[in-house]
Structure formats: C-alpha cells, structure tokens
Amino acid sequence: MGQLPGFTVLWPKMLWLLALVPVLAWLYWRMLRRGNRVAVRYPALELVGGAGPVRAWRRWVPAILLLLGLTSMVLAIARPQAVMSLPSRLENIVLAMDMSGSMRATDIRPSRIYAAQAAAKQFVAEQPLNVSVGVVAVAGAAAVVQSPSRQRERVEAAIDRLQPQRGTALGAGLIIALTTVLPDQDIDVERFMDGAPLPPPPNAAGEPVVPGSNPSSAVILLSDGESNSGPDPLKAAEVAAQYGVRIFTVGIGTPEGVTLEADGWSMRVRLDEATLKKIADTTGAQYFQADDAEGLKKIYSSLSTRLAFDKQRQVEISSLFAALGALLAGLSAMLSLWWFGRVQ
Secondary structure, eight states: EEEEEEEEOOOOGGGGGGHHHHHHHHHHHHHHHHHOOOHHHHHHHHHHHHHOOOGGGGGGHHHHHHHHHHHHHHHTOOOOHHHHHEOOOOEEEEEEEEGGGGGGGSSSSOOHHHHHHHHHHHHHSSSSSSEEEEEESSSSSSSEEEESSOHHHHHHHHHHOOOSSSSSOHHHHHHHHHHHTTSSSSSOOOHHHTTTOOOOOOTTSOOOOOOOOOEEEEEEEOOOHHHHHHHHHHHHHHHHHHHOOEEEEEEESSSSSEEEEEEEEEEEEOOHHHHHHHHHTTOOOOEESSHHHHHHHHHHHOOOOOOOOEEEEEEEEHHEEEEEHHHHHHHHHHHHHHHHSOOO
C-alpha cells in the first residue's frame, strides 16, 4: 500500500493513470496551436469566434479546471485514506484531586489548591453536555465528593468545597476514582487496600484488555505525585490498565519544590514527576506539567480537546476526491458554455 505522511492509498497501481493528465494537457495545447494557425491564416474566423488576445486566457481556465477534476477522480479511483481525529465516545470523567497539605504551597500563585480549583472548574465548564464529571478528594484517605453528574453547578460546587487535609494516599485515591468511573464493575477495593493483587476483569474474548482501550471512561489526577500512605499508586495504575481506563496525570508544582511551614512544622514539598509519568504511561494516557496557574488552565483546555477527539483512525476519503473532481468538471463545463456557448 503506497503511503505519504498521514495519507495512504489502497490501490497505488491506479496512480499510473495520473500520467494521462499531462498527455491530455499536451493534446489540448496542440489543438489550440492548430486553431491559432487557422486564425492567422483566416483572420475573419477570429472575429466570428469572438476570441481575441484579451480573451485568450479564457480558453485555458476551463481546461485547467477539467484537468484538476480528472486528477482528483484518478486519486479517488486509487482509494485514498487519511488519518483523521474522530469524536470520542467519552461518557464519564473523574477528577482525582490531591488535597494533601502540600497543596497549600505557593510555588503556583496564589496557591496550588486555588489554582487547581480554578482550572478544574474551567475544565468542567468546557465538557460536552453528554459527559458526566465526578470528583474524588485525595488526602490521607480518599472520598467521593461528587459522583459523576451532568449538572455542572453541582460539580463546580463540590470542587469549591475541597479543603487541604493531612496525608497523601494516591493509590487509594486512584482506586476510588476507578470504581467511581466504572460503577458497574465489581472491583474489590478492600482487597486492594489490604495489598492483595486483584484478578483481571473477565473478558468475553479471553484476551487481556489493552491499556487505554476504554473509550467511555477516563480519570484525571491532579497532584504533586508524592504519596506517603496507603497502597502503591503504581499498583492502582496497573488495575486501571487492566480495565482499559486511562489516567491522565497533571503535575502541579516545581521539581525543586518549596519549604512549607504550618502549625509549627516545616517540610519540603516537591513535584514527583517520575511517579506521575509512570501512572500515565501504564494506562496509555499522558502526563502534563504545570508550573503556574495560567499554564494549568491551558493544560485543562488541551485535555478537553484531547478527550473530545481522542481517536485517530484511517478513514477512506475516496468520495471527497470524487465529489471534488465532479465539482471541478462541472465548473469547467459551465464556464465553457458561458464564455464560448459550447463545452470546449
């Protein structure tokens, strides 16, 4: 199968027909030269035909349009295909938001949590009306603060209610987010919390699920990546991969970190990019890093577009080339009739 970047043809041998286009152009040029010789020999005929030097270019316009139309039709015969982004079938999104004490840090102004809430609400507002959005708060424990809903006011109000708490259990937050986005699946959360491996989900074909293959559900984790309690977040990512659910990760903060002081204690809080990248890679998703509030909003806008058109497929576009060829040929015929009273 012949191929160009993003473009393929199923029948490349048919492209040899394109060689007829310059041949036809040469024949038309020869015909015009013969007509010009007749006009020079018999000037009266030129006056009768009404084609003077000013209008000579008109003879080429219909011919060029016709040749372009034939080229398009030949390409249609070769059955061209193109890689196109198609609308996704996304139905449920869960925002897993890190609400640990490190979210009080001000390396993103005015604070990590304020910037995260503002960007998350913008993301919710940009989602199509048919997409349900839920919210899971992640701290020392994880809790569903808003089940997936299409009522944007409820989701935004739940985001506004989030407050920093002690501890970070990313693994627990991810497994809770997974059960929230897949309410019909019987995921044994208690067994996972106890550290026992979970069996892979049943598959009618008897084959393992491809990571990221679930088109209807996704989880977005916003965190600095540091986890100090609960199960391993990478184990939770492996479970999500078994169900084909993508976990997009958004790193908030800076790798060098800042010193956070509160209630008489101080600690250095850094962005753990390695963990967040591994979570996204395991589930067939993508990692984003935001080091300021405006950048965080742009990331969420990019995510909105990606989730709306997240599938790229080879689509046959023969009909488009055939329609374009017919349009150009028809336009050529109309111009010929208009200018010369006949099809040239």
